[in-house]
Amino acid sequence: MIQIAIDKKAEKPLYCQIRDQLEEAIRSGALKAGDKLPAVSALAKEIGVTQATIRRALEDLSKAGRTRCHVGRGTFIEGDGSPVEVAPGAGARGADHPGAGGDIPAPLGRRSVNADIKHAAQRLKRGIHKGLKDLLSLSCKSGHIHFRFASGIPDHRQGYDDLFRRAVEETVRDNALRYIEHGDCQGLVELRSEIAGRYRDRGIEVAPEEVLITNGAQQGASIVAQDAFERRLITLCETPCFQGIPETFQVQGNWVETIDRDPEGPQPGQLARYAKSGTCLLYMCPELHNPTGFDTSNARMKEVGRWARDSQSVLLGDEIFHDLRFEGTPPVSAIQSAGKKNGIVISSMSKSLLSGLRVGWLVTSAERIQDYVTYKRLMDQACPPMMQGVVLTLLQSGEYDAHLKRIRGLYLERRNLMIECLEQMMPDEVTWSRPDGGFAVWVTLPEGYSSIALLLSAMERGVSFFPGPIFDMDQRFVNCFRLSYAWTDQDQIAEGVEILADTVKELLSSPPGDSGLSGLGNFQ
Numbered sequence: 262m263i264q265i266a267i268d269k270k271a272e273k274p275l276y277c278q279i280r281d282q283l284e285e286a287i288r289s290g291a292l293k294a295g296d297k298l299p300a301v302s303a304l305a306k307e308i309g310v311t312q313a314t315i316r317r318a319l320e321d322l323s324k325a326g327r328t329r330c331h332v333g334r335g336t337f338i339e340g341d342g343s344p345v346e347v348a349p350g351a352g353a354r355g356a357d358h359p360g361a362g363g364d365i366p367a368p369l370g371r372r373s374v375n376a377d378i379k380h381a382a383q384r385l386k387r388g389i390h391k392g393l394k395d396l397l398s399l400s401c402k403s404g405h406i407h408f409r410f411a412s413g414i415p416d417h418r419q420g421y422d423d424l425f426r427r428a429v430e431e432t433v434r435d436n437a438l439r440y441i442e443h444g445d446c447q448g449l450v451e452l453r454s455e456i457a458g459r460y461r462d463r464g465i466e467v468a469p470e471e472v473l474i475t476n477g478a479q480q481g482a483s484i485v486a487q488d489a490f491e492r493r494l495i496t497l498c499e500t501p502c503f504q505g506i507p508e509t510f511q512v513q514g515n516w517v518e519t520i521d522r523d524p525e526g527p528q529p530g531q532l533a534r535y536a537k538s539g540t541c542l543l544y545m546c547p548e549l550h551n552p553t554g555f556d557t558s559n560a561r562m563k564e565v566g567r568w569a570r571d572s573q574s575v576l577l578g579d580e581i582f583h584d585l586r587f588e589g590t591p592p593v594s595a596i597q598s599a600g601k602k603n604g605i606v607i608s609s610m611s612k613s614l615l616s617g618l619r620v621g622w623l624v625t626s627a628e629r630i631q632d633y634v635t636y637k638r639l640m641d642q643a644c645p646p647m648m649q650g651v652v653l654t655l656l657q658s659g660e661y662d663a664h665l666k667r668i669r670g671l672y673l674e675r676r677n678l679m680i681e682c683l684e685q686m687m688p689d690e691v692t693w694s695r696p697d698g699g700f701a702v703w704v705t706l707p708e709g710y711s712s713i714a715l716l717l718s719a720m721e722r723g724v725s726f727f728p729g730p731i732f733d734m735d736q737r738f739v740n741c742f743r744l745s746y747a748w749t750d751q752d753q754i755a756e757g758v759e760i761l762a763d764t765v766k767e768l769l770s771s772p773p774g775d776s777g778l779s780g781l782g783n784f785q
Contacts, residue, residue: 263291265308275310280318287327287338296338298328313514390504393731396716408757410726412748413551413700414616419671421615424664425651431658432650444646446638447630448474448622452653456622459656465594471601473623473630473637474644478581481607481623482506484636485542485577486513488629494542494575497535499527501732501741503551506544506579519734522550526557529564536572543574547592549582552732552743553703554696556592566598577605584613586698587669587676601626610652612700613665620644620652672700675746678754686762688769693744700747705740706765709773712742719764724757 263286267278286292298304301319305312319336322328330336397411415421433440447453453469460467475481482505489496490513498507500519507517518535520527520543527545535541543565547557557565569576578595596604601624609621623633637643655661679702683693694703706712712728719725726745729738744761746754 267308267310276314276317276321279308279310279315280321283318283322284325284327292338294338297334298336298338300335317514389736390731393713393728393736396713397725397727397731399720405723406720406725407723408725408753408760409748410724410744410746410757410761412745413612413727414747415612415614415668416671416748417615419668424655424660425615428651428654428658428660432647432654436650440647440650442646443643444649446643447634448472448644449646449649449653452649452656453622455653455656456624460624463591463594465597467596467624468627470627471624471630473633474649475607475609475621475623475637476641476644477611477619478579478607478609478621479505479509480637480640481609481621482509482544482577482579483513484623484633484640485605485607486510486515487636488632489542489575490514492540494540495535497532497541497543498734499543499545500734501552501729501738502544502546503579504732504734507734510544517734522553524553524555526555526561527565529561529568532565532568536568536574541572541574542577543569544577544579545595546579546581547595548580549586549696549699551579551582551699552701552727552729554694554699554701555703556589556697559593562593562595562598566593566595566600566604569599569603573603575599575603575605577607580606580608581612582699583608584665585669585672585700587673589697596624601629605629613668614652614655614661618648618652620648669698672698672746675749675751675754676702678751679744679746679758682755682758683762686759688762688766690769691765701743701745704742704744706742707769707773708740710768711739713739715742715764715768718768719761722760722764724761724764726761 263282265279265282267275269275271278283292283298298319299307301312301315304315308315319328319330323330326339328336329339450469452474453472456472457467457469473481473484475484486496486509489510494515496507496510496515496517497520498510498517499522501522507519510517520531520535522528522545526547527543532541532543545557545565547562549556565576568574576595576599580594583591594604594606596606598604605623605625607621607623610618611621623630625633652661655664676696680693680695683691683702683704687693690707692705696702706715712726713730716726716728727743729741729743730736732738732743749757
């Protein structure tokens with residue numbers, strides 16, 4: 262057997278290093294047709310990597326016709342040493358994971374290329390995305406930012422400390438001992454029952470055994486992502502969307518592709534195209550969508566749910582803003598449109614209550630929940646019982662519902678004022694959404710103008726917001742941005758929007774142009 266040397270500090274994934282060295286050995290004749298490779302476990306131990314890394318390398322070689330696995334006998338070299346063409350499904354965004362045993366279709370207008378080229382493209386994407394994140398980090402830390410339209414967390418200045426203190430005191434008053442040990446991995450049964458009851462109040466039949474308590478909605482997504490990788494699902498995310506979700510799936514090794522979203526929801530035609538290639542998982546935010554604020558229409562939800570059932574795919578619905586609705590009627594839930602066999606819901610208290618609580622939940626079929634409990638146990642044993650107890654106290658005492666009534670009114674006033682200021686101050690060419698809840702509006706500049714260049718100019722005047730490209734894997738939506746009213750009072754909204762509108766007018770005073778890959782255009 263040839264010697265394989267890896268560099269764990271290199272940007273190139275370990276499995277790609279192993280795959281390429283095996284390929285070179287085949288091409289050079291060091292490994293010949295008929296040669297048997299060591300067992301996966303032996304190779305992993307010898308090279309110093311996980312067995313999953315070895316399997317990924319061998320999977321690419323198998324797809325290229327370089328190796329063949331015979332059950333009970335092992336993996337053997339095949340082929341004549343001609344160049345490898347990695348199948349379109351190897352070389353995924355994130356960790357190059359093909360889906361469902363079939364090839365992932367190349368996105369429209371995009372040619373399938375080998376894994377090294379895809380890896381280089383991914384580095385480029387990460388570089389641009391990292392630059393955007395660094396810019397946003399600067400906007401959060403900068404001492405001269407006085408109008409924080411970028412914040413997406415609750416305004417904790419609104420009496421949250423007293424609410425939290427009372428809940429903690431009541432929680433530990435008579436039951437302190439029950440919170441000393443880590444407790445049930447699935448979560449406190451009383452809390453699961455309370456959450457299930459709230460779904461039943463919405464007309465959605467949910468039992469406690471169909472609920473898993475998680476460390477925020479993000480852990481729920483991470484558990485689903487790990488299961489998706491094990492089941493070899495093709496992962497789809499509507500775009501624009503909160504990028505913490507596709508990044509979570511990528512880190513777990515999933516191939517992630519995007520589905521364009523219009524005001525009605527994910528576009529069904531694109532979903533149908535992917536379903537032909539294998540079983541998929543679609544992430545979407547049906548209610549008070551982040552970042553646009555739109556609700557997915559019930560007609561579109563039914564269509565997407567039908568797609569999930571017919572293709573035996575999975576619909577993952579993010580309902581994190583459900584409790585922050587102050588107008589309108591909620592759309593159909595993912596577990597209603599697709600059924601719990603094909604539907605999953607994640608949510609948490611991070612937006613409606615306290616982001617630091619890190620108490621979220623996942624709702625799906627009881628059978629799938631038990632699989633997810635296994636994954637969660639390997640992550641953290643269980644969520645902190647103390648925080649679960651605090652949430653349970655707030656739910657059972659009625660304090661949470663009273664809190665919701667108050668903050669819904671607060672955010673409604675802020676939304677109304679922001680819309681009014683935009684109508685009075687923004688140029689006619691600029692448009693925006695009018696959300697029925699949540700924290701933010703989605704603003705659209707005329708084509709050819711960059712929200713990134715606008716952000717840099719606005720930051721110099723003390724205003725921050727989230728530019729559109731931060732909500733897309735390919736950094737599109739350059740002429741859009743999210744404007745949040747979560748952390749700004751009425752005086753700040755009025756003054757901040759006025760400054761921003763003046764900055765927009767200055768931007769639009771020059772002719773539109775090509776912003777370039779960075780989105781900066783001619784910004785100096």
